[in-house]
Amino acid sequence: MKCRVCRGPAVIDIRRHNANFCPEHFERYCRQQVERAISDFEMLSLDDRALVAVSGGKDSLAVWELLVELGYRADGLYVGLGIGDYSDASASHARAFAEHRSLELIEIDLRRVHGYDIPTAAAVTRRVPCSACGLSKRHLFDEATIDGGYDVLVTGHNLDDEAAVLYGNVLRWQTEYLGRQLPVLAAGSGFPRKIKPLVRLTERETAAYCVIRGIDYLVEECPMAGGNKHLAYKEALNEMERRSPGTKSDFYFGFLRRAAGRFASDDPERSDLGRCLSCGAPAAAELCAFCRLTDRVAGAEPVPVELLRTSR
Numbered sequence: 001m002k003c004r005v006c007r008g009p010a011v012i013d014i015r016r017h018n019a020n021f022c023p024e025h026f027e028r029y030c031r032q033q034v035e036r037a038i039s040d041f042e043m044l045s046l047d048d049r050a051l052v053a054v055s056g057g058k059d060s061l062a063v064w065e066l067l068v069e070l071g072y073r074a075d076g077l078y079v080g081l082g083i084g085d086y087s088d089a090s091a092s093h094a095r096a097f098a099e100h101r102s103l104e105l106i107e108i109d110l111r112r113v114h115g116y117d118i119p120t121a122a123a124v125t126r127r128v129p130c131s132a133c134g135l136s137k138r139h140l141f142d143e144a145t146i147d148g149g150y151d152v153l154v155t156g157h158n159l160d161d162e163a164a165v166l167y168g169n170v171l172r173w174q175t176e177y178l179g180r181q182l183p184v185l186a187a188g189s190g191f192p193r194k195i196k197p198l199v200r201l202t203e204r205e206t207a208a209y210c211v212i213r214g215i216d217y218l219v220e221e222c223p224m225a226g227g228n229k230h231l232a233y234k235e236a237l238n239e240m241e242r243r244s245p246g247t248k249s250d251f252y253f254g255f256l257r258r259a260a261g262r263f264a265s266d267d268p269e270r271s272d273l274g275r276c277l278s279c280g281a282p283a284a285a286e287l288c289a290f291c292r293l294t295d296r297v298a299g300a301e302p303v304p305v306e307l308l309r310t311s312r
């Protein structure tokens with residue numbers, strides 16, 4: 001297997017591009033894919049201050065590294081979710097990465113600041129953990145981006161993530177979600193601009209990028225991901241991709257080119273939103289969903305993640 005660029009020994013094959021790369025040219029390929037996503041979708045300019053949502057996993061650390069390498073100004077934000085050993089390990093990876101590169105990492109601990117953690121929220125609300133978790137993260141990421149004066153919030157969603165979410169939304173024709181399943185969401189109505197610079201890279205590629213760059217990321221998956229339907233969608237898409245390389249990217253980018261605009265009017269008007277009486281965030285009722293969750297679960301007897309998993 002030879003590198004497409006230099007004909008030296010290749011370490012990775014990218015079947016959808018019919019290309020193999022040595023470590024040096026694979027890194028260059030990753031930078032080019034991110035640059036192309038940024039320019040195609042007008043995500044970011046060199047003057048912007050970006051805040052990267054960091055979990056300690058491969059995607060968030062890779063996107064942070066790539067943005068800094070490309071000359072962008074990017075700080076990190078880590079939210080401590082209180083998911084037992086998993087959260088302890090993810091915090092260590094995020095901190096070590098930032099320290100090693102002298103980058104700024106903002107930390108928010110859910111239990112210390114808001115009085116609950118994700119296992120407890122899941123137990124009290126009796127919903128899948130990802131529901132309370134996603135709601136909490138979205139709120140805290142948005143708030144930190146706006147309060148910190150950042151121009152844009154960056155997440156590490158990759159091609160596999162976006163194709164899987166799209167697949168799920170199409171299977172159920174959730175057209176209100178299809179209207180805003182975009183790699184860039186404009187700022188407005190109290191929400192910051194949000195971008196996904198890794199949409200042109202798969203998770204296999206972000207993992208390989210981390211290994212080649214010597215980024216020590218958390219390999220372990222979240223122990224509460226069990227109820228997450230996207231894992232099944234990813235498996236189905238991976239099987240199709242195995243039989244026909246390029247399917248995933250054709251599905252996602254074909255949607256962006258030919259279909260996304262048709263669903264734009266199904267996206268609920270954000271300008272109709274009022275403001276949460278408690279925290280000032282955009283809200284469809286007197287209190288935003290985050291403050292309603294906090295009211296319900298803060299102060300509840302903590303439920304350790306181990307207990308939650310065995311009782312499910």
Ligand code: Q46
Pocket residue numbers: 081118129130131133134222223224225228
């Ligand atoms: S951290 Fe939270 Fe994820 Fe764990 S509980 Fe679900 S949403 S799976 S990215």
Ligand code: ZN
Pocket residue numbers: 003004005006007008021022023024025
């Ligand atoms: Zn090469």
Ligand code: ZN
Pocket residue numbers: 276277278279280281287288289290291292
């Ligand atoms: Zn609120």
